[in-house]
Amino acid sequence: MSTILEALRRHTPEDGAPLPTSNADAVLATLGRGRRQQKGSVSLKMLLIYGASAVILGFVGLSALIYFVAPSAAPRPAAQAATTSRPSPAPTRLPATAQPSPGETRPAAPFSSGPTSRPPATTTPSAPPPVSAPRQPSPQLPPPSLTARNAAPPPDVVPPRPAPVPPQVRAAAPPRPAPPPPAPADALPPPSAARAPSPQPAAPNHFALGVYNQRLGHYGDALSHYNALLAQNDSAEVHNNVGLIDIEMGRLDDALREYQRAIAMDPKYVKAHNNLGVAYMRLNRVADASAEFRVALSIDDRNVESIVNLALLQKSSGRPAEARDLLRRAIRIDPSSAGSHYNLAVLADETGDRASAVEHYRAFLKYGSVSHGELVTSVRARLAALTG
Numbered sequence: 001m002s003t004i005l006e007a008l009r010r011h012t013p014e015d016g017a018p019l020p021t022s023n024a025d026a027v028l029a030t031l032g033r034g035r036r037q038q039k040g041s042v043s044l045k046m047l048l049i050y051g052a053s054a055v056i057l058g059f060v061g062l063s064a065l066i067y068f069v070a071p072s073a074a075p076r077p078a079a080q081a082a083t084t085s086r087p088s089p090a091p092t093r094l095p096a097t098a099q100p101s102p103g104e105t106r107p108a109a110p111f112s113s114g115p116t117s118r119p120p121a122t123t124t125p126s127a128p129p130p131v132s133a134p135r136q137p138s139p140q141l142p143p144p145s146l147t148a149r150n151a152a153p154p155p156d157v158v159p160p161r162p163a164p165v166p167p168q169v170r171a172a173a174p175p176r177p178a179p180p181p182p183a184p185a186d187a188l189p190p191p192s193a194a195r196a197p198s199p200q201p202a203a204p205n206h207f208a209l210g211v212y213n214q215r216l217g218h219y220g221d222a223l224s225h226y227n228a229l230l231a232q233n234d235s236a237e238v239h240n241n242v243g244l245i246d247i248e249m250g251r252l253d254d255a256l257r258e259y260q261r262a263i264a265m266d267p268k269y270v271k272a273h274n275n276l277g278v279a280y281m282r283l284n285r286v287a288d289a290s291a292e293f294r295v296a297l298s299i300d301d302r303n304v305e306s307i308v309n310l311a312l313l314q315k316s317s318g319r320p321a322e323a324r325d326l327l328r329r330a331i332r333i334d335p336s337s338a339g340s341h342y343n344l345a346v347l348a349d350e351t352g353d354r355a356s357a358v359e360h361y362r363a364f365l366k367y368g369s370v371s372h373g374e375l376v377t378s379v380r381a382r383l384a385a386l387t388g
Contacts, residue, residue, distance in 0.1 A: 222245060311327050349361075
């Protein structure tokens with residue numbers, strides 16, 4: 001009997017699969033001889049382990065494939081690398097100008113007046129010049145000293161004053177002709193057909209162009225615009241500006257005539273009197289220069305330029321006390337006048353007043369280090385000698 005049961009338990013079809021019927025399994029289970037598990041079967045736990053291992057291996061393999069197949073990062077552009085690694089250029093050094101030796105005092109020119117640059121009242125407003133207009137400069141200080149020299153400070157420019165307009169005479173109007181008969185309605189053009197008038201080109205602003213070219217040193221172009229302005233409206237201010245150009249170009253006689261024309265048109269024109277005195281100083285006409293400075297001060301007793309110029313004449317004529325009083329008067333009017341402080345310091349240094357020289361040298365460094373940079377080195381050296 002046991003032999004039959006063992007044969008039933010082990011019997012399988014020819015393809016190796018277990019018997020499909022459940023009766024044999026039930027009989028075997030009743031007799032306590034269940035079907036043995038086949039040796040080739042795999043448990044659920046092992047299946048889970050194998051599945052997790054396959055997923056991990058697949059993820060690692062895909063990552064390695066992407067790493068080796070994907071292209072590397074784009075190389076850095078050569079121009080960008082050169083721009084990043086290129087060192088900043090060294091600052092360009094300007095050629096050094098001649099500096100005075102330590103302790104040396106430098107002579108300078110007299111004070112030319114710095115008139116304003118307002119546009120003339122009679123000039124029709126027009127578009128600005130094709131180039132950007134220059135920035136309005138602060139009042140210019142000529143290089144300070146106690147002796148006149150041939151170099152002139154950069155001029156400021158004055159607008160012309162309007163000339164008196166002669167009264168207009170109104171003529172009798174001719175008889176008005178009869179109006180023409182109205183045209184028929186069909187002959188009138190539609191409103192849309194009327195053409196708008198073309199804009200008229202703006203007249204050139206000769207004053208603005210003259211000022212612009214004068215400040216750039218283009219004196220020929222500036223004179224062309226000033227001459228065109230004088231042909232329209234003769235004015236004292238334009239003659240004064242032309243005289244400043246003549247001074248810059250070394251034409252002292254022409255400058256004298258321009259200043260004299262300006263004074264003839266306006267006898268109380270202070271700036272023209274002062275500039276005429278400067279021209280006389282450069283021609284070594286001391287008496288005429290002194291007279292013009294005194295006329296300017298009789299009109300405006302607070303004109304610092306004329307006070308300092310008169311002090312220069314007093315010093316050159318051997319009257320240092322009068323020069324000192326005039327310079328102190330100029331400083332009381334304008335305490336920040338660097339030229340007045342420098343001239344007074346030089347005068348005190350020459351007369352042995354060390355304390356006053358130190359005081360005004362220091363005031364010059366405070367107010368004139370930027371506008372008179374060429375004198376800073378010598379002034380500091382002289383201060384070191386006086387205080388050391």
